[in-house]
Amino acid sequence: MATYIGKSWLSAVGKPVAISPRKLCSKKPINRWKESVRRHYSVNADCSSSHEGWSSMVGLEIHAQILSNTKLFSASKAEFMAPPNSLVSFFDASLPGTLPVLNRRCVEAGVLTALALSCSINMRSVFDRKHYFYADLPAGYQITQQRLPLAVDGQVHFNIFDERRKRPPSYRSVRIKQVQLEQDSGKSLHDEENAETLVDLNRAGVGLMELVTEPDLTNGTDSAALVRELQLLFQALGTCDGKMDEGSLRVDANVSVSRPGQPPGVRSEVKNINSVRFVKQAVDFEIKRHIKLLERGEKIQYETRSFDNSLGITVPMRDKEGKIDYRFMAEPNLPPLILHDNTTIHQSCQPLRAINVDALRDSLPELPRARRQRLADQYAMSLDVAYVLVNEPGLVEYFESVLQEDSTRYSKRVLNWLTTELLKHLNLNHISVSSSPLCASLFGELIDLMQRGTISAKTGKTLTAMIFDGDKRDLMEIIEENGWGLITDEDAIRQICEGIIKNSANTVEEYRRGNKKAINRLMGDVQKETQGRVEPGIAMATFKQLLESR
Incomplete structure (x- = not known):
């Protein structure tokens, strides 16, 4: 595929295509095949099956764009909504002879995040090439950390809060399998009108942290709560802005269902979920879909699906029969990533440029869960209210x-x-x-x-x-x-209350017969007459005194 760098799009066949903003915003013709697929899955989306007798397992892969001025391996800026292909270096476009240069800021962000998740930091990690061919990946491979990642064996603790505050918050804990650094891919835009795929490489090479959880989650509510907790954690650390609507935080959910006590069932993967609410909907739908199919005696396909938020369902993207061989190999152009701590920093040949894990640990800010607990203890507020503040x-x-x-x-x-x-x-x-x-x-x-x-x-x-x-x-x-000052003069309030009582004979009689709540109507009348300016405590005491004395 020919590479084109400039303020135009790249077509999948290598032809540069200039697209005007008007054209990009124009209404596209309906893709009949796509619409029929959506209609089919909408009609067959009755997944109202009970979870009783079934066990579900959910694991998440969270892709968080690192807050950095430049990309992971090049000096190109990392900005959202820049003109198409305006932030593409020779390395990003995979021109021959270009080499990666690791961004220190991205490494520090990854280490900070791993420390906040109580991970074990690998003081020596390596980079790998993950090979696959797609239009928005010019090199034909992604630089990632498959074999020896930045960090492993972490854990995140979080609470699930009932938004209506009818139930106390429940506690959850999820294991983090690994945290790794990798490149983001470019962005593909499918122009159905001209039957072309347009590619914007601005995002290609932007630094990502990929967090892989163990399958410790059981439903959409748990999954959404975890994503929101991680979103708050990233923002507190300043390592990712967590803006899911801009694609800087994306979630893949792996879902499987089986009978209790039996091995996990065949899993399906829902890719690129882009909001916390959609995480809940996608996971819950997929669990119900699995159960419905299994109850019918059908088999679960090992496949990749996407979430259609307009219909609230998942639809097939591609199957994974015979797993894809990504042909992982060591990245030959990058040496191992060596980190240091207080005991080894002096051994570095360039101590001022070395990354000190202990120094980063000391710089960790107050994290969301600890902040909620501190607020609850210090100001005698409930955890639910503390959650609102931290959120x-x-x-x-x-x-x-x-x-x-x-x-x-x-x-x-x-x-x-x-x-x-x-x-x-x-x-x-x-x-x-x-x-x-x-x-x-x-x-x-x-x-x-x-x-x-x-x-x-x-x-x-x-x-x-x-x-x-x-x-x-x-x-x-x-x-x-x-003239909005509160009326607090007792004589003035007494005069107003006497006038209200004089004109409210039925309410006064009702009060004296034993309906003490009738006084609230008198309070409403005095507030109405004074436009809410009377001091309610004095007015209530005055009404009681006048009503009891007659």
């Missing part, structure tokens, strides 16, 4: 910044407002904590106004909405201009 990047730092700014602020009030109002507006506006117009200091000021009784919670919600709508005025200026 949103930057929210823990925001929360602790608000409390550290003024130690008199009630952590429960801050936490409640944070996990309800702030998150609600962040989600509505599709922005992150770091981009929030309600900064930590302004948030703290808002909490203080409510805590001191200057404004009601209802007014606080209104002010929050105004800030997110772009109002940059001082909070007190807005409050005074609109």
